[in-house]
Amino acid sequence: MSVLVLIEDGEASLQTLTLARTWGRPLYAVHADAVEPFAPDAIAAILQRSADDLNVSAVFAAGTDRGNDIMARLAARAGLPFASNCIAATPGDLVGVVRSRWGGSLLETAALNSPRPLITVAPYTFRVTEGPAPIDVDVKRFIDELDPRDLMVRVSEHVAPPTGGVSLAEAKVVVSGGRGVGSKEGFAIIEELAGLLGGAVGCSRVVTSAGWRPHSDQVGQTGTKIAPELYIACGISGATQHMAGCKGAKRILAINSDAEAPIMLNADYAVVGDLKEIVPAISAEIRRQK
Amino acid sequence: MKVLVCVKRVPFTGGKMVLTPDKMSLETRHLGFTISPHEECGVEAAVRLVEVNTGESVVLTLGPPEAVEQLRDAMALGIDRAIHLQTDGAEWDPEATAAAIVAAIQGDETATGAFDLIFFGNESADSGGYQVGLRVARALGRPCVTGLKGVKVEGGSVRCEQEAEGGRDVYLVRMPAVLTVKEGLNLPRYPSVPGRMRAGRKPVATSSPPRPESRLQLIDLVVPGGPGRQTKVLGSGPSAAPAVVEMLRDIGLV
Numbered sequence: 001m002s003v004l005v006l007i008e009d010g011e012a013s014l015q016t017l018t019l020a021r022t023w024g025r026p027l028y029a030v031h032a033d034a035v036e037p038f039a040p041d042a043i044a045a046i047l048q049r050s051a052d053d054l055n056v057s058a059v060f061a062a063g064t065d066r067g068n069d070i071m072a073r074l075a076a077r078a079g080l081p082f083a084s085n086c087i088a089a090t091p092g093d094l095v096g097v098v099r100s101r102w103g104g105s106l107l108e109t110a111a112l113n114s115p116r117p118l119i120t121v122a123p124y125t126f127r128v129t130e131g132p133a134p135i136d137v138d139v140k141r142f143i144d145e146l147d148p149r150d151l152m153v154r155v156s157e158h159v160a161p162p163t164g165g166v167s168l169a170e171a172k173v174v175v176s177g178g179r180g181v182g183s184k185e186g187f188a189i190i191e192e193l194a195g196l197l198g199g200a201v202g203c204s205r206v207v208t209s210a211g212w213r214p215h216s217d218q219v220g221q222t223g224t225k226i227a228p229e230l231y232i233a234c235g236i237s238g239a240t241q242h243m244a245g246c247k248g249a250k251r252i253l254a255i256n257s258d259a260e261a262p263i264m265l266n267a268d269y270a271v272v273g274d275l276k277e278i279v280p281a282i283s284a285e286i287r288r289q290k
Numbered sequence: 291m292k293v294l295v296c297v298k299r300v301p302f303t304g305g306k307m308v309l310t311p312d313k314m315s316l317e318t319r320h321l322g323f324t325i326s327p328h329e330e331c332g333v334e335a336a337v338r339l340v341e342v343n344t345g346e347s348v349v350l351t352l353g354p355p356e357a358v359e360q361l362r363d364a365m366a367l368g369i370d371r372a373i374h375l376q377t378d379g380a381e382w383d384p385e386a387t388a389a390a391i392v393a394a395i396q397g398d399e400t401a402t403g404a405f406d407l408i409f410f411g412n413e414s415a416d417s418g419g420y421q422v423g424l425r426v427a428r429a430l431g432r433p434c435v436t437g438l439k440g441v442k443v444e445g446g447s448v449r450c451e452q453e454a455e456g457g458r459d460v461y462l463v464r465m466p467a468v469l470t471v472k473e474g475l476n477l478p479r480y481p482s483v484p485g486r487m488r489a490g491r492k493p494v495a496t497s498s499p500p501r502p503e504s505r506l507q508l509i510d511l512v513v514p515g516g517p518g519r520q521t522k523v524l525g526s527g528p529s530a531a532p533a534v535v536e537m538l539r540d541i542g543l544v
Contacts, residue, residue, distance in 0.1 A: 065412075101418055229543065267519060270521050
């Protein structure tokens, strides 16, 4: 049973290969950068031609934004169902899948009824195991034969991000504020502590919706998903939308006036009380000990 | 300019996911409902485009009778009218959802002209299928760009900015087009009291399309086990600061 995998740079594609290998062999690969600049409909067309040509029994991609985008385009072109962000997939007449919902806060067991299952693999859910490398499909002919309409959606320019500061996604420490911070100005003490620890400032969705911080600071299902060494959550209740973004943290310190807040039960360390007193006291203590 | 935004009614989940006894859905008796977050930015984008360019903005949902609340919410923010594809509350898979939306769009366009832009959320907050917008675009034969954090109409084209590794990728596509957006595209406004009053009088066209057989069939839902963190209380109030710094020192951050 042969399987086709869409390959992108990064860990997520290695995890995808790990699941795809359990399905069968040979394993074929098409690369997401086969057409440069990037053109998602063209990649979907190449995947479709490759899948037909090799008569593969399933197509896999990583559940990244790009992987899900290309797989959905393939599904639409081929008239097939598509199961996104799976953490498990078992071959069969009816394919059994377990899908991630609500940013991973809930799992769904589902049956995928398809002559050619299309599956993306939720990032960070598989431990990568080594295995035979996939065979690259020779896609030159498919590129030459692309329909010009499949090149209409194409990257025309790349804009660099604003520079400065520690990036939220890469920071070793993230100090985050929620509703309990109270105002835009209230973030001064959060910024101070983050600065002392060489970390980044984060926040919850309530804070970005109120306009206190830019959306690029949001940790959560609809913001950035992070995995720092330490996450310090100040005045954040810990709704599932938020936990979906920070559950990858190695350690969580929660500072909250409500000892029963969900975040306090999902943290490694907790301090109960008013963050407006506690956060400056921690900063002062760090300074004193330096 | 004629602009459509498609939205989904989803519950506000709190600190914990609780399932119904049959494990087929979330227990929502004690939860409020909202428009799925990415789509709130789609509503805002549609309202702003029509404010600047004049024309008409329309909101569409496929959902239970109660989803009319989310249509009224969108109209309170300035959307002109609504299309409600009513279901009995059972979940529709993405293929079926897209097919019903395509039929509704084609019907509306035959009557009142083509939509220049159709907005979707990049993915819904609950089922997160990542595909309805792209399926609709393919069926209508229109270009689609996904996951947008920037949308700017320039003549007959639209400049789309998508977050990408090391910055943003820019796409220029001709209208009519389908765009899927992400939270952060804009900061959605709050409804005004007059806006809410006007919303009650705006038209909602309701129909009940038949539900086709699902090819991605939900069997049941499972709440995953947590990371199993053991919480250690370091103290209360500012006097806990030394214990916090000791912990920071132990893990090598101070």
